[in-house]
Amino acid sequence: MIKIENVGVSKENKTILAAISVTLTEPRIGIIGSNGSGKSTFAKLLNGLERATTGAVFVNDAPIGKNNKTALGKVGFVFQNPDNQIVFPIVVEDLAFGLKKSGLSKQQIQSRITTYLEQFGLRHLLERRTHELSGGEKQLIALIGVLLMEPEIIVLDEPTTLLDLRNRSILLKLLAELPQKLIIVSHDLALMAEMDRLLWIENGNIHQDGSPEAVISAYRQFAESES
Amino acid sequence: MLTSTYYAGQSFLHTTRPLFKVLALFLVCTLLFVFDTWFVLTPICLAVFGLYGIAGIPRSEILLALRPAFWMLLFIFIVQIYFESLQLASFVILRFVTMILAASLLTLTTKTSDLIAALEQFFNRFLPEHIAETISLAFSLCFRFIPLVRQTFDEVTEAQKARGHHKDWRALATPTIIRTLKSADEISQAIIARSVETSHLSAANERRDREHS
Amino acid sequence: MAEVTIRNTVLMALFAAIMAVLGAFPNIPVPGIPAPITAQSLGVMLAGGILGARYGALSLILFLILVAAGLPLLSGARGGFAVFFGATAGFLFGWVIAAFVIGLLIEKFWNRLNYFSAFLACIIGGIIILYAIGIPWVAYAAKIPLGKAFWGSVAYIPGDLIKAAIASVVIVAVAKSYPIIQSK
Numbered sequence: 001m002i003k004i005e006n007v008g009v010s011k012e013n014k015t016i017l018a019a020i021s022v023t024l025t026e027p028r029i030g031i032i033g034s035n036g037s038g039k040s041t042f043a044k045l046l047n048g049l050e051r052a053t054t055g056a057v058f059v060n061d062a063p064i065g066k067n068n069k070t071a072l073g074k075v076g077f078v079f080q081n082p083d084n085q086i087v088f089p090i091v092v093e094d095l096a097f098g099l100k101k102s103g104l105s106k107q108q109i110q111s112r113i114t115t116y117l118e119q120f121g122l123r124h125l126l127e128r129r130t131h132e133l134s135g136g137e138k139q140l141i142a143l144i145g146v147l148l149m150e151p152e153i154i155v156l157d158e159p160t161t162l163l164d165l166r167n168r169s170i171l172l173k174l175l176a177e178l179p180q181k182l183i184i185v186s187h188d189l190a191l192m193a194e195m196d197r198l199l200w201i202e203n204g205n206i207h208q209d210g211s212p213e214a215v216i217s218a219y220r221q222f223a224e225s226e227s
Numbered sequence: 228m229l230t231s232t233y234y235a236g237q238s239f240l241h242t243t244r245p246l247f248k249v250l251a252l253f254l255v256c257t258l259l260f261v262f263d264t265w266f267v268l269t270p271i272c273l274a275v276f277g278l279y280g281i282a283g284i285p286r287s288e289i290l291l292a293l294r295p296a297f298w299m300l301l302f303i304f305i306v307q308i309y310f311e312s313l314q315l316a317s318f319v320i321l322r323f324v325t326m327i328l329a330a331s332l333l334t335l336t337t338k339t340s341d342l343i344a345a346l347e348q349f350f351n352r353f354l355p356e357h358i359a360e361t362i363s364l365a366f367s368l369c370f371r372f373i374p375l376v377r378q379t380f381d382e383v384t385e386a387q388k389a390r391g392h393h394k395d396w397r398a399l400a401t402p403t404i405i406r407t408l409k410s411a412d413e414i415s416q417a418i419i420a421r422s423v424e425t426s427h428l429s430a431a432n433e434r435r436d437r438e439h440s
Numbered sequence: 441m442a443e444v445t446i447r448n449t450v451l452m453a454l455f456a457a458i459m460a461v462l463g464a465f466p467n468i469p470v471p472g473i474p475a476p477i478t479a480q481s482l483g484v485m486l487a488g489g490i491l492g493a494r495y496g497a498l499s500l501i502l503f504l505i506l507v508a509a510g511l512p513l514l515s516g517a518r519g520g521f522a523v524f525f526g527a528t529a530g531f532l533f534g535w536v537i538a539a540f541v542i543g544l545l546i547e548k549f550w551n552r553l554n555y556f557s558a559f560l561a562c563i564i565g566g567i568i569i570l571y572a573i574g575i576p577w578v579a580y581a582a583k584i585p586l587g588k589a590f591w592g593s594v595a596y597i598p599g600d601l602i603k604a605a606i607a608s609v610v611i612v613a614v615a616k617s618y619p620i621i622q623s624k
Binding site: 232233249252256292295296299300302303306307310311315318319323326327328329330331333334337338339342343346357361364365366368369371372373375376377380396397400401404405407408409411412414415418419422 | 583
């Protein structure tokens with residue numbers, strides 16, 4: 001469960017998020033909004049990449065802050081561009097990176113990596129160079145890098161924008177089967193329609209909050225009236 | 228681009244610890260400058276050639292190692308003969324040849340990855356843990372960034388070509404640098420997001436292990 | 441690791457990689473001089489001018505370690521320990537100092553940074569300081585009188601001036617749109 005209490009973010013005197021309060025309990029939560037609406041900042045608040053100027057964020061009742069790294073470990077974050085999430089030149093090195101501070105032994109790390117790769121049928125990528133992977137493979141490796149750390153909640157920023165149709169459907173099928181709670185920021189309205197709850201963020205505020213059908217149709221009307 | 232000139236083999240030179248070889252190299256080259264005479268240079272030069280034989284490295288590799296320095300050495304040789312003497316010219320050139328071959332021998336008998344691993348081990352031992360970790364992260368990131376920078380440069384080149392700028396340095400350099408800086412900042416964020424403590428994993432693992440036994 | 445350290449580490453690695461990519465650019469061979477003109481001294485100016493003294497110098501140390509480890513990242517696909525024992529090794533070590541000095545000057549000029557002051561910084565660090573280290577090194581290692589070693593290097597100055605001009609344009613553009621030095 002994520003609880004956001006009166007959270008505001010401002011940078012250089014510009015308000016990016018006004019005081020927002022919301023409690024997220026549903027297993028699949030979507031976030032939509034225009035470019036620059038503050039939705040990316042909202043997503044990054046959830047794992048401490050952005051810090052609240054005012055208010056506080058709680059993950060399972062533990063506040064996220066500098067002194068609470070366990071809470072951060074419970075929230076995984078998948079970035080929009082896997083090229084910027086994959087840090088190491090070889091797949092196995094990259095996957096091992098997140099597990100460095102887990103206290104697992106080298107062998108445990110190795111076996112965990114192979115187990116996860118096998119589970120997604122990607123064992124053959126183990127020793128590959130990361131910059132030679134296809135776009136779809138990169139996105140999956142970035143996701144596996146997060147799954148390996150067994151977070152309770154996963155935040156995904158625009159997971160489908162860089163994928164072709166085939167890879168999109170592979171990813172969506174995979175996401176649907178995950179036991180973790182998901183919070184997905186996306187412009188992909190077809191994907192957003194399948195969420196349990198949808199937040200629409202506009203001008204740093206939660207503009208609407210409710211069932212996907214209601215929020216999407218209001219969002220469509222808004223977008224068309226603006227243009 | 229990322230392959231060194233390692234020449235596989237089983238000789239004692241291949242199996243000696245990398246840092247020991249580095250140390251020996253510096254020692255030998257210091258000797259060559261401190262004792263500035265043929266009496267020191269000749270035996271060391273012969274020893275280096277002998278070591279090439281022991282390491283089983285073919286003569287063609289020796290020529291390859293010297294090729295990049297060829298024009299520079301020729302230039303120095305001519306200048307020395309012109310202003311000084313043939314004897315001094317040959318001494319200076321032979322000293323360069325000896326040093327370059329000794330250094331190349333190190334590269335030929337040591338894998339890059341082993342050398343970097345040895346260096347990391349060295350840092351781990353003598354530096355605080357977080358500094359050693361930062362250094363080894365920096366090494367890995369370099370390998371990650373080389374293809375990224377090249378790809379970004381190619382994309383910018385293509386975009387500028389489409390706009391009619393051909394090989395205009397200003398139109399290429401600035402956008403390439405700014406785009407890679409932005410990527411670098413996102414990678415920093417990803418590293419921060421991914422290097423959080425996940426000690427619950429080992430706790431869960433121990434529980435699993437206990438249940439199994 | 442603190443967040444600041446991670447960002448600086450990433451930026452250091454980025455500029456070491458930029459040096460490597462510049463090394464793969466084709467050399468411009470100039471008849472009459474023994475070493476070709478390369479794009480890499482541009483990388484030295486950019487590292488110092490964009491990252492500042494400390495991290496600019498560190499990024500070059502990182503790059504030189506990779507070269508020493510055997511990777512052929514220097515222009516003309518040169519690499520390995522041998523390059524540090526040739527006649528021009530002083531210029532390689534000089535890169536570290538040059539980046540540091542350029543960074544220092546850019547930091548000093550920061551509040552009134554323009555093309556001219558950036559150009560000046562690149563010339564002082566990337567040409568004057570660099571040559572002041574590289575030329576005596578050649579003279580000592582090759583037993584050539586200092587004056588003659590200097591005249592042997594004059595041919596590179598026009599190329600280096602062009603690179604300083606390009607670097608100053610990039611340094612000022614980055615300072616305006618994506619400053620790194622200020623945000624430290």
